[in-house]
Amino acid sequence: MHSDPIIRLAGVTKTYKTGEIEVHALVDVDLTVEKGEMVAIMGPSGSGKSTLMNVLGCLDQPTEGSYRFEGREVATLPKGELSALRLSAFGFVFQGFQLIARTSAVDNVALPLVYADVPVGERRQRGQEALERVGLAGRENHTPAQLSGGQQQRVAIARALVNRPRLILADEPTGALDTRTSVEVMALLQSLHKTGITIVIVTHEPDIAAYASRRLVVRDGRILSDEQQSPHDAAADLAGMPEKAA
Amino acid sequence: MSAVGSIVPLAFGALRRNRMRSALTSLGVIIGVAALILTVASGEGSKAVLEEQLATLGTNLLIVLPGSSTLGGARGGPGTGKPLTYGDLVAIGKGTSAARYAAPLDRTVVQVVLDNQNWLTTVYGSTPDFFAIREWTIASGRIFNSAESDSGAKVCVLGLTVATQLFGDSDPLGQLVRVRSMPCEVVGVLVSKGQSSQGQDQDDLVVMPWVTFKSRMMSQDRVHVGSILVSAISPDEVSHAQTQVTGILRQQHRQPDGELDDFTVRNLADLAATQEKAADAQTGMLRNVSAVSLLVGGIGIMNIMLVSVTERTREIGIRLAIGASENKVLLQFLVEAVVLSAAGGLIGIALGIAGAVALASAMGWPFVLTPVWIFVAFGVSMAIGVVFGFYPARKAAQMNPIDALRFE
Numbered sequence: 001m002h003s004d005p006i007i008r009l010a011g012v013t014k015t016y017k018t019g020e021i022e023v024h025a026l027v028d029v030d031l032t033v034e035k036g037e038m039v040a041i042m043g044p045s046g047s048g049k050s051t052l053m054n055v056l057g058c059l060d061q062p063t064e065g066s067y068r069f070e071g072r073e074v075a076t077l078p079k080g081e082l083s084a085l086r087l088s089a090f091g092f093v094f095q096g097f098q099l100i101a102r103t104s105a106v107d108n109v110a111l112p113l114v115y116a117d118v119p120v121g122e123r124r125q126r127g128q129e130a131l132e133r134v135g136l137a138g139r140e141n142h143t144p145a146q147l148s149g150g151q152q153q154r155v156a157i158a159r160a161l162v163n164r165p166r167l168i169l170a171d172e173p174t175g176a177l178d179t180r181t182s183v184e185v186m187a188l189l190q191s192l193h194k195t196g197i198t199i200v201i202v203t204h205e206p207d208i209a210a211y212a213s214r215r216l217v218v219r220d221g222r223i224l225s226d227e228q229q230s231p232h233d234a235a236a237d238l239a240g241m242p243e244k245a246a
Numbered sequence: 247m248s249a250v251g252s253i254v255p256l257a258f259g260a261l262r263r264n265r266m267r268s269a270l271t272s273l274g275v276i277i278g279v280a281a282l283i284l285t286v287a288s289g290e291g292s293k294a295v296l297e298e299q300l301a302t303l304g305t306n307l308l309i310v311l312p313g314s315s316t317l318g319g320a321r322g323g324p325g326t327g328k329p330l331t332y333g334d335l336v337a338i339g340k341g342t343s344a345a346r347y348a349a350p351l352d353r354t355v356v357q358v359v360l361d362n363q364n365w366l367t368t369v370y371g372s373t374p375d376f377f378a379i380r381e382w383t384i385a386s387g388r389i390f391n392s393a394e395s396d397s398g399a400k401v402c403v404l405g406l407t408v409a410t411q412l413f414g415d416s417d418p419l420g421q422l423v424r425v426r427s428m429p430c431e432v433v434g435v436l437v438s439k440g441q442s443s444q445g446q447d448q449d450d451l452v453v454m455p456w457v458t459f460k461s462r463m464m465s466q467d468r469v470h471v472g473s474i475l476v477s478a479i480s481p482d483e484v485s486h487a488q489t490q491v492t493g494i495l496r497q498q499h500r501q502p503d504g505e506l507d508d509f510t511v512r513n514l515a516d517l518a519a520t521q522e523k524a525a526d527a528q529t530g531m532l533r534n535v536s537a538v539s540l541l542v543g544g545i546g547i548m549n550i551m552l553v554s555v556t557e558r559t560r561e562i563g564i565r566l567a568i569g570a571s572e573n574k575v576l577l578q579f580l581v582e583a584v585v586l587s588a589a590g591g592l593i594g595i596a597l598g599i600a601g602a603v604a605l606a607s608a609m610g611w612p613f614v615l616t617p618v619w620i621f622v623a624f625g626v627s628m629a630i631g632v633v634f635g636f637y638p639a640r641k642a643a644q645m646n647p648i649d650a651l652r653f654e
Contacts, residue, residue, distance in 0.1 A: 059567055059648050080571060087569025094651055098564050102263045114252050115570040159568070 004071030006167060006198050007033035007056060012065035012075075014051050014221075025051035026062070027221040035166075038190070038199045038231065040212035045204070048221040050171070053202045057090055057169045058082045070166070087116055091160030091197075093170035097152045099144040099159075105131060106140040109158045116163060130158035134188055150181035157188060168192065170201045174208050180241055186211045187234035253574055257581035264554070268586060271550040274543025275590030275630060276597065279623045281536035283598025283615070284605065289529030290614040291606050296525060299442060300518040306484055307379060308345075308491060310338075310474040313508035328508045329470040334498050338476060341494045344487035346479045349375040350456045352472035354463055358452060359424040360412040367408050369425055369452045371459020372475075377403075377436075379477040387419045387434030390455055398457035403434040405449040425452060428462045488513055543590065544630040551583050551638035562642050563650025576643035583635020584628060591627025595620055 014026040025048045033039055043049040054060035055067065058074055061082075067075040074085065086092075099108045110118075110127035118126070128140055134154040144152050153173065160168050170189065174182035182205075190211060193199050201212060209215050210232045217224040261268045312330045332350065339348045352371045357364050370376070373395045377383070390401045402425065409418050409432075418432045439448040460468050478487035488511050495509050555562065565575055599615065606613040 054648055057567075083566070083569050083571045085569075086567070090569070092567055094564070094567065098560065098651060100561050100564065103259065107259075111565070112568045114256065115565070115568070115574055117252060120252070120255075163569075 005032045006035045008068040010066045012062040015063045024221050038193045038212045039214045040209035041202045041216045042209050043218035047218045049202050049218045089166050091165035091168040093156050093160050093173050095171040097156045104141045105155045109162050112163045130162040134158045149177050153185050167198045183234050183238050190234050253577050254581055256578050272586050272590030274546035275587045275627050276594040278540030278543040279591045279594025280598035282623050284601045285532035285536050286619045287602030287615040291611040293525050294614050295611040306478040307514040308476040309512040311510045331469050335474050337494050337498050342490040344483040344490050345476045347375040347379045348476045349373045350471040356426050363412050365411040367450050371456040379475045383437050384434045385437040389434055395455040400430045401433045402430045402452050402454040405436050405451040406438045407449040409435045544634040548634035555638045555642045559650050559653040562645050563647045566647035572643040576639045579639035579642045580635050584631030587627045587631030591624050595623050
């Protein structure tokens with residue numbers, strides 16, 4: 001078990017049928033991600049990067065091929081077990097924040113714990129801790145509408161953290177944010193990465209991909225390139241940027 | 247249970263976020279349940295009044311009326327045919343094992359006078375058995391006895407209305423009133439029976455011995471009897487008594503087999519049963535109407551839950567994506583529906599009871615509601631939530647999280 005990579009895709013193909021036409025979203029993809037990596041997946045829209053993300057996050061299952069998560073074959077697991085796996089091992093940062101409206105930050109963050117049957121007192125405590133980790137202590141009772149875009153994304157990241165995941169999957173985590181806020185979010189993800197969590201980011205911005213230690217480019221359902229890189233330090237970049245006007 | 251314990255607050259939270267819509271959704275069930283409680287309570291209340299009124303007539307009662315004549319195809323009413331006689335009464339009294347009492351009854355409307363007071367009332371001629379048959383007790387004084395009855399003594403018993411009209415607050419016992427031209431000693435005053443089911447004042451009467459009545463009120467005729475009251479020994483024996491009375495009268499009247507009865511025996515128990523059946527049918531129909539409005543309320547809940555599920559598609563997508571099991575999402579939406587319908591049920595029960603109390607006091611009948619109906623109403627409203635909430639909840643639970651997250 002110790003030597004198992006966190007992700008191992010072998011010959012993964014995903015085919016959608018829309019009427020008579022078959023769409024090959026992923027074609028024979030092989031991919032291995034080791035524990036503790038920070039991977040950026042790039043590609044134009046329609047390249048299959050979102051499908052790859054969904055397969056990695058066990059939100060979707062491959063049509064063909066094998067997906068071993070921490071050595072366990074999950075490509076053929078029934079729906080219920082996939083839910084349980086997502087709940088226990090994955091943290092998701094969805095595109096567009098995806099917070100529940102008119103619900104306090106701490107309740108949003110603690111949502112996965114509700115489904116994990118964590119008692120209410122512990123839920124609140126862990127929700128607060130997660131909010132502190134993303135720098136939002138004191139905003140527990142704010143609703144999404146009362147928070148800025150960057151703060152909402154931090155709440156979303158805190159929610160991804162709260163169940164102590166082994167893998168965080170972030171889909172366009174900086175998509176709706178200005179440059180400085182984007183770098184702030186990447187600095188946060190980098191700091192989480194340093195604590196040992198494996199992180200996979202989908203982005204179409206090369207600047208954002210530069211903060212990862214490995215960059216994949218996907219096109220037409222295949223992995224076009226796969227390079228290790230020395231990541232930019234988001235915290236250092238942030239120090240060199242002008243403060244945002246209050 | 248811990249799963250349910252953590253899901254239920256989620257459902258309440260969702261309902262609190264949409265207070266107005268939650269209230270409007272419950273309205274259908276509120277109205278349905280209130281209507282159900284109101285119809286049941288008013289049905290029970292009016293039935294109680296009906297039973298009370300029938301009880302004042304005397305239970306186990308049979309009324310024998312003379313037959314009608316048919317002249318050239320035109321049929322007359324009771325009394326136009328062969329009359330009943332005192333002999334018929336005696337024969338019934340002797341020959342029916344299922345009857346306890348039999349009394350003659352004749353009446354006429356007469357002005358009753360006391361000094362400068364007078365009152366138009368109905369005077370009845372009967373025997374002491376009359377009071378037993380009508381289950382009518384004396385408020386003060388006594389009824390006339392058999393000796394007075396047989397000898398035609400000039401005594402009478404007043405109904406409460408007559409006593410009040412003539413005597414006001416003073417004591418009528420031992421006083422003489424003039425009935426037509428006959429002075430008559432008041433020996434007793436009856437307890438009040440109130441209004442009959444037809445709204446007549448049952449206390450507006452004077453009762454005197456039948457012999458006195460026949461000789462003094464109707465001087466021509468000492469034999470014929472206007473009608474005969476018979477009471478059976480028990481409610482179960484009423485129809486048996488009816489058969490016996492019919493047999494005796496046919497014999498008395500020497501009617502050959504095959505000829506129609508030249509008299510009528512009316513059974514008040516049958517009459518009561520018919521009235522009760524009519525009231526039940528009415529209540530039953532109203533209950534069906536309220537059941538339909540409950541159904542409509544349930545469909546309203548389903549409708550709003552479907553809207554809510556569609557509107558919250560992305561929220562459902564988030565929940566499913568982060569790992570909520572289908573069962574828990576289903577449970578959450580089902581709880582929402584049940585909370586809506588059960589809350590509607592409770593409010594509806596309260597409104598229904600309030601309405602029924604108001605209606606009862608307006609209509610002058612007692613407020614009666616068998617408690618089981620409250621549980622039935624609450625149970626039905628819960629069931630509505632489960633039945634009509636299930637489909638929307640299942641729809642939510644079976645969403646594909648990827649599509650749901652992308653839903654605009």
